[in-house]
Amino acid sequence: MSYRDIASRRTLAWAVVAVGARMPVAMAPLAVVFLVRERDGGYALGAMLAAVYVVGEIAGAPLLGMRMRAERARPQLAVGLAVGAVGFAALGALPDAHAAVLALFAFVAGAAPAAAPGGLRALLNSLVPEKSVPQAMSAESVLIFLIWAVAPAAVTGLALGVAPGLPLLLAAVLMALSVAGLWLLPVGWQADESDRDGESMLRIMARAWPVYVTGAASLSLLALAELVLPALLEQRSISVGMAGPLLAGLAVGSAVGSFVYGLRSWPGRLRTQSLVLMLSVCGCLAVVALLPTAAWIAAGLAVAGVLQAGAMLTRNLTLREVLPPSALAAGYSVMYAAIGAGYAASGSLAGGLLSVTTPSAAILAGVGLSLVLTLVGALAEVRPGPRGGAPVPPLPETGAPPQTPLLKRRRG
Template identity: 70%
Template sequence: MTYRDVASKRVMVWACTAVGARMPVAMAPLALVFLVRERPGGYSLGAVLAAVYVIGEIVGAPVLGMRLRPERARAHLAVGLAAGAVGFAGLGALPGAHPAVLAAFAVVAGAAPAAATGGLRTLLTALVPERAVAQAMSVESMLTAGVWALSPAAVAGLALGVAPRVPLVLAAVLMACSVGGLRFLPAAWGGGDEREGGASQLRVLAGAWPVYVMGAASLTLLGLSELVLPALLEQRGIGVGWSGPLLAGMAVGGGLGAFAYGLRTWPGRLRTRSVVLMAGTAVCVAAAALIPRTAGIAPVLVVGGALQSAAMLTRNLALREALPPSALAAGYSVMYAAAGAGYAATGSLAGALLQVVAPSTAVLAGVGLTVALTGVGWWGEARRAAGSAQGADTAVALGPAADGCGVLGPEGTAVRGRGDAERRL
C-alpha cells in the first residue's frame, strides 16, 4: 500500500485531464474581478460576478452530480466540461458586454462542469487497486493544492501583463483540453448494477449528511484564512502584500499534508481522525489571528494547511464508506457543494463582522463556527454508526432463525461488512 500502486500511465492521463478541468475553477473568481475592474464600479461588479459563478457551482454540483450514471460517466462529464468551456470563452470574448450577459456566462461556467470534481474523483479510484484508494486521493489533494497555489499568480500575471480577458480565454482552452483527455480514460466506472432511482438515491445521499457538515467545516477555515488574512495583516501593521506568499505557503502545506497522509495507515476511526485534524487546524488559524509577526504567522498557516488537507481526505474516505458505489459521484458532488456553501458562509460572516469588530476577532468567531460544525458532524456520524451497529446486531440475531442454520443470511453479511469498513482504515 504505497504510492507505487498509483503510478501508472492511466493515472498520469487522469492527472492532466484533472488539471485542465480544475485550473479554470481555481482561476475563475479572481479572473472575473480582473476582467471588469477597469469599468466604473468594476470591483463591485467583479465581486458580484464571482459570487454568481460560485452560486452556479453550488447549485450545479448536486443537481448534475445526481444525474451522473456509472455506465455513461465519460459522456456526461464531457458535456458538462464542454459547456463550461463555452461559458469561459463567452466571458473572455465579450469582456465589455452588459453585466447580465456576463452573469449568464458566469453561471454556465460555474454550473455546467460542477459535477466534474466528483466524477473525476470516482474515476480515479476506479483506476487504482482498492488498497491504494487513500494514496490516490492523497495524489488528488496534492494536485489540487498545486493548482490552487499556481492559479492566483497566473491570473494576476496574465491579466496585468497581457490583457484582462486572457485568463478566461486560457480557462476555456484548458477546460476544452480536459474534454479531449477524457477520450483516453475509461468510459464508465463500476457500480452500474446498483443504480438507484431519483428518490431512493436522494435518501441515500441525505443519510450521509454528517460527512457533508464536517466537510463544510473543513473549508470554512480555509475560507477564513484566505478572506480575512489581508485585513489581519493590516491590523498587525504588516504589509498586505505578504498575504500572497502566506497563502501560497498554506497551499504548499496542504500538498505536504496530503502526501504524508497517504504514506501509511493511520490508527483510529475516520470520524475521530477528522475531529483531531480539524481541532489542530482550528488551533493554527486561531494562533495566526493572535500572533503579531509574520515570522510566527507563516509556520502556523503551513501546519494548518497540512492538517486541513488531511482532514478533507478523511471526509472523502468517510463518504466512500457511507455510500454505495453507484452514488459516490453524486456524493462527492454534494460534498463539493457543501464545501462551497461553507466557504461562502464564512466569507459572509467575516465580511459582516469586519464592519464592527477587529479582524482578529472575526477570525476567532469563524473558528468558533467551525468548531460548532465539527461537533455537529461528529455527533451525526457517531449516531449513524451506532444505528448501523444496532442493525448489524439485529441481523446477526435474526440470521440463523431466518436461514434455519447458524450462518448469516445475505442481508446480515452485507450489513456486517459495512459496519466493519471504517475500522479497517
C-alpha cells in the same frame, strides 16, 4: 502502501484531464475580477460575477452529480465540460457585454462542469486497486493544491501583462482539451445500482449530511482566515504585502499534508482522525488570531494547511464508507457543493464581522462556529442505527478490520 502502486499510464492520463478540468475553476474568480476591473464600478461588478460563478457551482454540482450514471459517466462529463468551456470563452471574448449577460455566462461556466470534480474522483478510484484508494485521493489532493497555487499567478500575469480576457480564454481552451482527454479514460466505472435497494438518490445523499457539515467546516475555517488575513496584518502593523507569501505557505502546507497522509496507515477510525485534525486546525487558527508576529502567523497557517488537508481527505474517504458505490460520484459532487457553500458563507461572515469587530476577533468567532459544526457532525456520525447496505471492506487507510458504517443505510 506506496504511491508507486497508483502510477500507470491511465492515472497519468487522468491527471492531465484533471488539470484541464480543474485549472479553469481555480482561475475563474480572480479572472472575472480582472476582466471588468477597468469598467465603471469594475471591482464591485467583478465580485458579483465571482459570486454568481460560485452560485452556479453550488447549484450545478448536486443537481448534475446525482444524475450521473456510473457505467456511462464519460458522455455526461464531456457535455458539462464542453458547455463550461463555451461559458468561459464567451466571458473572455465579450468583456464589454451587459452585466446581466456576463452574469449568465459566469453562471453557465460554473454550473455546467460542476459535476466533473466528483465524477473524475470516482473515475480515479476505479483506476487503482482498492487498497491504494487513499494514496490516489492524496495524490489528487496534492494536484489540486498545486493548481490553486499556480492559478492566481497565471491569471495576474496574463490579465495585466497581455489582455484582461486572456485568462478566461485560456480556461476555455484547457476545459475543451479536458473533453478530448476523456477519451483516454474508461467510459465509466462499475457500480451495480441494486446496491441502493431502490432508495432515491436524494435520500441517500441526505443521510450523509454529517460528513458534508464537517467537510464544509474544514475548508470554510481556512477560507475565513484567508479573507481576513490582510486586515489582520494591518491590525498587527505588518506589511499587507506579506499576505501573498503567507497564503503561499498555507497552500504548500496543504500539498505537503496531502502527500504525507497517503504515505502510511494512520491509527484510529476515520471519524476520530477527522475530529482530531479539525480540532488541531482550530487551535492553529487561534494561534494566528492571538499571537502578534509574522513568524507565528506564518507557522500557524502552514501547520493549519498540513492538518486541514488530512481532515478533508478523511471526509472524502468517509463517503466511501457511508455511501453505496453507485452513489459515490453524486456524494463527491454534493461535498463539492457543500465546500463551495461553506466558502461563500465564510466570505459573508468575514465581511459582516469586520464591520463590527477586529480582525482577530473575527477569526476567533469563525473558529468558534467551526468547532460547533465539527462537534455537531461528529456526534451525528455515531448515532446508532440498523445495519444495511453492501459489506464494508477492511479500511486500507487505517488497517482496521471491517466495521459497521457509521451512517447506517436504512431499507425501505
